Amino acid sequence: MSSHTGSHEDVPDENLPGERTARGEAATREENPFADPGLPPHEPRVQDIDQRAAKRSERTVALLFTVSMLATVGFIASYVIFPIDQYVHIWPLGEISALNFSLGLTLGIALFCIGAGAVHWARTLMSDHELIGERHPVEADEDTKEKVLADFHQGAKESQIGRRKLIRNTMFGALAVVPLSGVVLLRDLGPLPEDKLRHTAWSRGKLLVNQNTGEPLRPEDVTVGSLVMVQPEGLEEGSHDFQKEIAKAAVMLVRLEPEDIKDKRELDWSHEGIVAFSRICTHVGCPVTLYEQQTHHVLCPCHQSTFDLADGARVIFGPAGHPLPQLRIGVNDDGFLEAQDDFAEPVGPSFWERG
Numbered sequence: 001m002s003s004h005t006g007s008h009e010d011v012p013d014e015n016l017p018g019e020r021t022a023r024g025e026a027a028t029r030e031e032n033p034f035a036d037p038g039l040p041p042h043e044p045r046v047q048d049i050d051q052r053a054a055k056r057s058e059r060t061v062a063l064l065f066t067v068s069m070l071a072t073v074g075f076i077a078s079y080v081i082f083p084i085d086q087y088v089h090i091w092p093l094g095e096i097s098a099l100n101f102s103l104g105l106t107l108g109i110a111l112f113c114i115g116a117g118a119v120h121w122a123r124t125l126m127s128d129h130e131l132i133g134e135r136h137p138v139e140a141d142e143d144t145k146e147k148v149l150a151d152f153h154q155g156a157k158e159s160q161i162g163r164r165k166l167i168r169n170t171m172f173g174a175l176a177v178v179p180l181s182g183v184v185l186l187r188d189l190g191p192l193p194e195d196k197l198r199h200t201a202w203s204r205g206k207l208l209v210n211q212n213t214g215e216p217l218r219p220e221d222v223t224v225g226s227l228v229m230v231q232p233e234g235l236e237e238g239s240h241d242f243q244k245e246i247a248k249a250a251v252m253l254v255r256l257e258p259e260d261i262k263d264k265r266e267l268d269w270s271h272e273g274i275v276a277f278s279r280i281c282t283h284v285g286c287p288v289t290l291y292e293q294q295t296h297h298v299l300c301p302c303h304q305s306t307f308d309l310a311d312g313a314r315v316i317f318g319p320a321g322h323p324l325p326q327l328r329i330g331v332n333d334d335g336f337l338e339a340q341d342d343f344a345e346p347v348g349p350s351f352w353e354r355g
């Protein structure tokens with residue numbers, strides 16, 4: 001052990017615990033360098049000696065709790081005011097839902113202000129005497145219980161919760177009001193989607209647009225053996241609801257020899273052997289993309305469901321429980337391919353049909 005460790009000159013007198021002398025401390029450290037150095041002397045805060053500073057802190061805490069209450073009211077108001085499809089430009093987030101932004105902002109402020117108020121209260125007004133909590137058996141004896149109760153009363157007294165009614169009342173107000181946010185969100189349990197999932201952006205007369213070029217397609221653009229990704233005209237890639245709509249309306253076009261088509265309805269709904277099927281796998285909704293032109297099979301890359309496009313997109317392998325829905329197509333007066341109607345059944349995972 002080096003002599004440096006035991007030198008009491010290293011420790012300023014003012015840093016030593018009140019009850020111990022510097023000499024006694026140095027002697028203790030010489031005997032045991034790992035001994036508990038004890039707590040530094042308590043330094044009163046400005047709020048402990050200046051009533052006006054204490055009052056200022058009280059008002060700050062009350063202000064934070066009040067702001068929390070107002071933010072909760074703002075949360076509820078936002079929920080009622082903003083429609084779900086209203087978007088705003090917020091720098092630097094860009095284009096985002098006004099409803100989501102206001103809900104997140106107001107709830108964040110409400111919770112932050114409760115936390116900040118509690119921390120400020122504890123740091124400036126509650127007793128700041130440091131205590132040493134000795135370890136003890138888990139099961140409390142009667143004496144301990146009485147002591148806990150006494151400590152609780154002492155804590156309540158030192159926190160001044162009884163005396164500072166403004167803080168107490170605003171804190172209870174903030175805590176009572178903040179759960180209302182959760183209650184209001186229960187409104188999202190309804191209404192039921194009804195038949196929204198049964199409809200897509202396709203309707204009679206909608207042109208079939210090449211998803212890569214954005215150009216409407218003519219029958220001669222679809223050659224035998226090729227697979228063309230298609231979306232309905234009017235669906236803009238940058239629009240807010242593009243992802244929602246394309247998730248239901250994505251279609252693939254394939255040209256088969258008409259004599260190869262085994263299913264009569266498929267033949268009726270095709271145009272010169274060109275057939276249009278939903279690209280959304282009926283298992284759990286992955287896009288079906290792998291086309292095998294010799295067999296007319298398409299394969300879903302997620303769990304290998306395989307559909308026979310020459311036979312009504314029947315499932316010939318894999319977990320999908322339903323054929324891919326077919327879109328009935330024709331040609332308009334200008335020679336462009338167009339839809340004859342929306343899909344006749346829900347697209348995507350077949351459990352939607354039970355909704």
Ligand code: FES
Pocket residue numbers: 281282283284285286300301302303304305318319320
């Ligand atoms: S999502 Fe297509 S097979 Fe599972």
